[in-house]
Amino acid sequence: MSEYISGVPTMLMLPARNYKFKVVLDECEIRIPREGNYHTLCPDYFPEDAGEFKILDANAAYLPSITKVLFAVGKYPDLPFNQVFAPVALVLDKDDVVIIGQVLEFSDLEFAEKE
Numbered sequence: 001m002s003e004y005i006s007g008v009p010t011m012l013m014l015p016a017r018n019y020k021f022k023v024v025l026d027e028c029e030i031r032i033p034r035e036g037n038y039h040t041l042c043p044d045y046f047p048e049d050a051g052e053f054k055i056l057d058a059n060a061a062y063l064p065s066i067t068k069v070l071f072a073v074g075k076y077p078d079l080p081f082n083q084v085f086a087p088v089a090l091v092l093d094k095d096d097v098v099i100i101g102q103v104l105e106f107s108d109l110e111f112a113e114k115e
Contacts, residue, residue, distance in 0.1 A: 008076075010063045011087060024083065025103035031096050032069045042072035055097050061090065066097070082106045 033041070038050035053065040070076040077085040083105045091098040 008067060008071075010067045020107040021104045022107075023102050024105045027088075028085070028101055028103060030070070030075050030077075030099045030101075032066070032073055032075060032099070034092065034095055034097050036069075038068065038072060041069065046072065056092055066099070077103070079103065 032055075034056065035052070035054040037052050038046040039048050053062070053069060055061060055065050055069070067076070079085065083103055085101050086104050087099050087101040089100040091100065
């Protein structure tokens with residue numbers, strides 16, 4: 001892709017570097033539905049034809065659905081610019097997906113010095 005777009009990316013990986021950060025919330029759980037209809041979750045935002053989601057099928061977890069569902073149910077983490085939510089585990093039960101993670105705070109957005 002050659003154009004910049006505006007939006008919230010799905011889960012991502014940072015460049016393999018050392019960063020200066022601290023853990024500000026050691027363990028946080030966010031519970032969202034495992035499958036459903038986007039319009040049913042958030043009719044004020046998603047039109048009736050927005051479709052359905054299934055975060056996990058027989059072989060794959062679809063990560064963009066997690067981001068959309070987090071926004072739809074009002075559980076996307078509200079963080080300052082220098083903090084991130086770092087998922088540690090996805091726990092799948094019959095009806096829900098539980099995202100377990102930590103909130104990390106960067107001291108700056110520059111690389112840490114190599115030790």
